[in-house]
Amino acid sequence: MTSSLNKFGIIAFAILIAAGAIYFLMRKPIPSLYINEILASSTSCCPDQSSGQDEFDDWIEIYNASAEPINMGGMYFSQNKKKPLSYLILATDPQLTTIPPGGHLLLWADGSPEQGALHLKFKLNQEGEYIGLFNKDGRMIDELKFGKQTVNHSYGRVTDGSADWKEFSEPTPGIANR
Numbered sequence: 001m002t003s004s005l006n007k008f009g010i011i012a013f014a015i016l017i018a019a020g021a022i023y024f025l026m027r028k029p030i031p032s033l034y035i036n037e038i039l040a041s042s043t044s045c046c047p048d049q050s051s052g053q054d055e056f057d058d059w060i061e062i063y064n065a066s067a068e069p070i071n072m073g074g075m076y077f078s079q080n081k082k083k084p085l086s087y088l089i090l091a092t093d094p095q096l097t098t099i100p101p102g103g104h105l106l107l108w109a110d111g112s113p114e115q116g117a118l119h120l121k122f123k124l125n126q127e128g129e130y131i132g133l134f135n136k137d138g139r140m141i142d143e144l145k146f147g148k149q150t151v152n153h154s155y156g157r158v159t160d161g162s163a164d165w166k167e168f169s170e171p172t173p174g175i176a177n178r
């Protein structure tokens, strides 16, 4: 009796390990997206015109380094690494939220989600802060910790996807950093 129970336990354990391994191997790789450029304080640069008026909103540019289109709908931003699933990017408009291979997407950090799927529920802190981009399953895609920002200057990767960052006096929202 005891040995058949043990056998059952071992089989159940083996099945559990196999299921875990299959899940681990089958899950999708983390998308090749980068937080590529941000603007945390704007009075004249590149207004958001989605309301019909010029709104000098904060923004976050994302770069798709992969050879496939990537839909950001369903992903999350967070200002707190311990709470990755803070701000959902709505999956209601894939045409808006899909980035072509090698392309860029501008998300407005304007605290006005009613303006559409590209408008986030939070704004960036000009004094500096943490922002992270997280996959649907909570895995981190990319993160950035930035310091105090100059008005109308952006902070971005020196070139798209590069490891080095710099301040840009001429921001390049939605196009390659240069």
Ligand SMILES: [Ca+2]
Pocket (backbone or CB within 6 Å): 048, 050, 051, 055, 057, 108, 110, 112, 115, 119
């Ligand atoms: Ca806006």
Ligand SMILES: [Ca+2]
Pocket (backbone or CB within 6 Å): 036, 037, 061, 104, 156, 171, 172, 173, 174, 175, 176, 177
């Ligand atoms: Ca850019």
